[in-house]
Amino acid sequence: TMATKQCDEITEMVCLESDLQDGQMKEVEVDQNKILLVRNNGEFTAVGGLCTHYGAPLIKGALVGDRVRCPFHGACFNTKTGDIEEFPGLDCLPKYKVKVEGGKVYVTTDKKVSLMPLVCHCRQCNICECLCFIGPASLQCAETLRQNGYEGRIIMVTKDEQLPLDKTKLSKVKSVDTEAKTLTFSDGTNQHYDQLLISTGGRARPLQCPGAELKNVKLLESYKDATEIHQMSAGNKAIIVGTSFIGMEVAAYLSDKADSVTVIGSSKFPFQSSLGPDIGKMTMQMLEEKNVKFYTSNGVAEIRGENGKVKEVVLKNGEVLPADIVIVGIGVIPNSNFLKETSVEIDSRNAVVVDKFMKTNIPDIFAAGDVVSFPLPLVGHKRVNIGHWQLAQAHGRIAGLSMLNQQVVINTVPYFWTMLLGKSIRYTGYGEGYTDIVFKGSTEERKFLAFYIKDEEVVAAASLNFDPAVARLAEIYKPSTHCILNE
Numbered sequence: 001t002m003a004t005k006q007c008d009e010i011t012e013m014v015c016l017e018s019d020l021q022d023g024q025m026k027e028v029e030v031d032q033n034k035i036l037l038v039r040n041n042g043e044f045t046a047v048g049g050l051c052t053h054y055g056a057p058l059i060k061g062a063l064v065g066d067r068v069r070c071p072f073h074g075a076c077f078n079t080k081t082g083d084i085e086e087f088p089g090l091d092c093l094p095k096y097k098v099k100v101e102g103g104k105v106y107v108t109t110d111k112k113v114s115l116m117p118l119v120c121h122c123r124q125c126n127i128c129e130c131l132c133f134i135g136p137a138s139l140q141c142a143e144t145l146r147q148n149g150y151e152g153r154i155i156m157v158t159k160d161e162q163l164p165l166d167k168t169k170l171s172k173v174k175s176v177d178t179e180a181k182t183l184t185f186s187d188g189t190n191q192h193y194d195q196l197l198i199s200t201g202g203r204a205r206p207l208q209c210p211g212a213e214l215k216n217v218k219l220l221e222s223y224k225d226a227t228e229i230h231q232m233s234a235g236n237k238a239i240i241v242g243t244s245f246i247g248m249e250v251a252a253y254l255s256d257k258a259d260s261v262t263v264i265g266s267s268k269f270p271f272q273s274s275l276g277p278d279i280g281k282m283t284m285q286m287l288e289e290k291n292v293k294f295y296t297s298n299g300v301a302e303i304r305g306e307n308g309k310v311k312e313v314v315l316k317n318g319e320v321l322p323a324d325i326v327i328v329g330i331g332v333i334p335n336s337n338f339l340k341e342t343s344v345e346i347d348s349r350n351a352v353v354v355d356k357f358m359k360t361n362i363p364d365i366f367a368a369g370d371v372v373s374f375p376l377p378l379v380g381h382k383r384v385n386i387g388h389w390q391l392a393q394a395h396g397r398i399a400g401l402s403m404l405n406q407q408v409v410i411n412t413v414p415y416f417w418t419m420l421l422g423k424s425i426r427y428t429g430y431g432e433g434y435t436d437i438v439f440k441g442s443t444e445e446r447k448f449l450a451f452y453i454k455d456e457e458v459v460a461a462a463s464l465n466f467d468p469a470v471a472r473l474a475e476i477y478k479p480s481t482h483c484i485l486n487e
Helices: 136-147 221-231 245-254 277-288 390-405 469-477
Strands: 005-006 009-015 024-030 033-040 043-048 060-064 066-067 076-078 084-086 097-101 104-110 127-135 154-157 173-177 182-185 189-192 195-198 201-204 217-219 237-241 260-264 292-297 300-306 308-314 319-323 324-326 331-332 364-368 372-376 382-384 416-421 425-427 436-442 449-455 456-464
Touching: 009 024, 009 033, 024 104, 033 104, 066 469, 136 154, 136 195, 136 390, 189 217, 195 390, 217 221, 217 456, 221 245, 221 324, 237 245, 245 260, 277 292, 277 416, 277 425, 308 324, 364 390, 372 469, 390 416, 425 469, 456 469
Parallel strands: 127 154, 127 195, 195 364, 217 324, 237 260, 237 324, 260 292
Antiparallel strands: 005 009, 009 104, 024 033, 033 043, 043 097, 060 066, 066 076, 076 084, 097 104, 173 182, 182 189, 201 331, 300 308, 308 319, 372 382, 416 425, 425 456, 436 449, 449 456
16 A cells, blocks of 8 residues: 655555445554544545544444444444544544545545634633533533633532542532522532532432441442442452342452352342343343352341441341342432422432423523433433433533533433443333333343334344444434334
């Protein structure tokens, strides 16, 4: 391949024009940069070939029109501009020049980085302040504000000592005065705001039984919690309460680190309500192969201790299990208690109610992420509370635009994943109330695509070792689209 270099540009011939048909993509390399080359309507475009979230190769993803969706975690990029259009991730893809001459396709890379000038859109940027609570929603909100030219001060609030990680963090606020536009923090300090984003996430639901206050009963809410769980479990007897995402992921992680791992669940199979009994049974077998023991259709009656530390767990069926640490993963409660003395609308599940612009019922107060109940277009704008990383970032973008008086409605398709023993189950849609599951492939083979059916329509899908099927389904799901199984 011939390469030409002029200043900071490198141009290489990457393929023949005939190598790609419309609707196809190809991974090429120029100057050690992996580049995704796409052909649509006879036009070639080129963007970065690796997802900006965790570096997944986009050539393995789903190309639908001018958008490519990452097969791993669902981030979506415009193949003409490189813009990120669905999350997770913050950064856009780099865009490259493409030229077609004599039936050959050339791509040019440019090592120079150009920055778009900021243009202030706020009314009084020298005094205007936006106050956000650190988490994926607030991080995306701040990013959106800056990308759209907001020059006012942005204050990020968190209780944690570390900088933000790839994990939703909580903040400690004591109270809000919505009329005076001030917050009071737990240390007694106050902060004025012009606009406020509530993105306080959720907190782990504690276990309600005698002994739940013992020292080695742990919730997973922070980096510090994760570190302590790792240290306390290594070489010891670990008991995990809960068979949904947190409980199962912790069990998988500890399976080769703890002396023994026992999981206690209230349902017959893990993930039974969300993914269904067949997938739940498969995940249970995967962990049992790693010597994880399950007590299902059961619960914790009491935790007994000695010298303030866990010694054993008494099950509801009367069995007694020795334990050195108990990890609780039984659900999440939205962090909205500090709003109870305000007029901000809170629903029966403690979630902050927002509209399609992520606005609360109080002027200049917005909310996003796990703490909110929002109208999901996919299900006819029914209000839902969904704790997905991708949704939190989507919320943050919409909230940021709303703060700038840009009226863009939330219009995203839920997409999440869980990782167990190196295997990732992907999920898209909203399957609450499904009445049937139809499989392509099988859970026995551990290679499948599952369709969740409600009223003869596909409302959600999950897969294992079936990429990029779920990513493609997420792309064709639209609020006005009715996906029939035969399609």
